[in-house]
Amino acid sequence: MSNENPPAEKSGPDVWSALMVAAQAGDAAAYRRLLGEMTPVIKKFLRSRLFNADHIEDVTQEILLAVHDARHTYRPEQPFRNWMYGIARHKMLDYFRKQMRQGANEINDAELVTFLKDPANNPEEALSGKDLQGVLAKLPGRQKDILVMTKVEGHSMAEAAAKLGMTEAAVKVAAHRGYKKLKELLIAHGYQ
Amino acid sequence: MDTSKLIDSLSKDLQPVRRLPAPVARAFILSLTALVLVTGMISFLGGPRADWVSVLQKPIFISGDILMLVAGFLSAIAAFTLAVPDTKIRKPVIVLLCTATVIWVVICLTAVASLTAQSFHAEVTDIGKSAACFKALIFMSALPLAISFTMALRAAPVWRGWTGYALTLSMASFGAFGMRFFCPSDSSAHLLLWHFLPVVILSVLGSVLGRIILRFRL
Secondary structure (H helix, E strand, O other): OOOOOOOOOOOOHHHHHHHHHHHHOOOHHHHHHHHHHHHHHHHHHHHOOOOOHHHHHHHHHHHHHHHHHOHHHOOOOOOHHHHHHHHHHHHHHHHHHHHHHHHHOOOOHHHHHHHHHOHHHOHHHOOOHHHHHHHHHOOOHHHHHHHHHHHHOOOOHHHHHHHHOOOHHHHHHHHHHHHHHHHHHHHHOOOO | OOHHHHHHHHHOOOOOOOOOOOHHHHHHHHHHHHHHHHHHHHHHOOOOOOOHHHHOOOHHHHHHHHHHHHHHHHHHHHHHHHOOOOOOOOHHHHHHHHHHHHHHHHHHHHHHHOOOHHHHHHHHHOHHHHHHHHHHHHHHHHHHHHHHHHHHHHOOOOOHHHHHHHHHHHHHHHHHHHHHHHOOOOOHHHHHHHHHHHHHHHHHHHHHHHHHHHHHOO
8 A cells, every 4th residue: 555656657648558458459569669668667666766777677577577467457447557557566576575585595696696706705615617517517407597597698587488488487486496406516515 | 688679579479468347347247156156055055044035034134144245246346456456555445345344343243242151152062063154154155266366367466465355255255145045043153153253264364365376477
C-alpha cells in the first residue's frame, strides 16, 4: 500500500495505453515503440532506488520480460502507468528480496568474486585459472554454461536464458545451484 | 543481452493476446463454478441434510447463508482486482476485502453471542465426530480453491499474500455455505468451531499459500 511518485512518461499515459491495446492485438511496431519509450522511464525509476548500473540494466530487462508476460492483463480502463509501475515495483522488490537472501546465504556474488580474484588475502591459496577451470569442468553441463556466461562472459540472466533456450527463472535456479556446487568443490580442493 | 535487442526479440513475431475479462466477470464465473462444485460435493458426500427445505424458511439460516455468498463474491472480486498489477491496493479493493472480512467477524460474533458453556463443552469433548465437518469443509473448498488459484495465475498478481487471502476467504465462504446444507447441526458451538472459525483460519493460511504459489507467475 505504498505511495509511489514515478517519473512522467515521454508520450503520456493515453498514448501508451493505446499502444498496449494495439500490442495486445498483435501490432509489433506499436509494441516496439511502447517498450522503447518505457525503457528510459523504467531506468529513471530504478536509478533513484538502485545504485549499480549493471543491476539497473538487469532489473530493467526483467521488468520488460514481466510486462511482456503480463500484457494480456492490461485493461484500457486502468491507467497504464499504474499497471506498468505495479510490475516495475514488484520486480524491484523481488530484486531486493534476492539481494537480502544472497546476503543471508554463505554464497553471494561479491564474496565469490573477492574469493576468486583477491590473492592478497591468502597468496598461497589464491585460486589459479587452471584450478578454476578444473573445478568448473566438474559442474553439471548447464550449471557450468550458465556460470561461464553470466560470471565470466558478463551476459545477463535474460540473455543466458535466451541463448540456452531456458526460462529466466530456470537459469537463475541453475545458477544458484551452480554457485553452491562450485563452493563445495572449491572447499573440497582445499580453498577456504 | 542489450536491452534494445531484448525489445526487438520481444516485439518480433508478437502474437495477439486475449485480454483477461474484467475482475467482476471473472469473480462471477468463479463463484458460479464454486457453487456448482459445492453442490456436486454435497451430493457426493451423501446429499443435503434431511430438513434442508424446512430450514430455508428460517430467517436466521437464510440471512447467514446470504451473507456467506456475499462475502464469497466480494472477496472473489477483490482477489481478481488484486491479481492485476497496480502500484498500490486501491480503496475499492480495501472496501471489498474489509466488507467480506467484517461479514465473517459478524457471523462468528453472532455464533459466540448464542453460545452456551454446555454446548461448547459437548463440541470440545467429541472432537472426533465434530471435526468431520471441518474435513468436509476442506473437501468442499479444496477444488474450488485450486481452480481459483489457477485463475489468479492466469493474471499477474503482485500482491500475492492479499490475493491468496481473498481467494481463500472467497472459496471457504462458498464451502461454508455448502456446509450449512450438508451438516444437520445448528448448534452455535458446532457452527462456530467447525464451520465458521475454520473459514477464518483457512483464509489466514491462504495468504501464506498465496505468497508461495503465486510467486511463480511474474
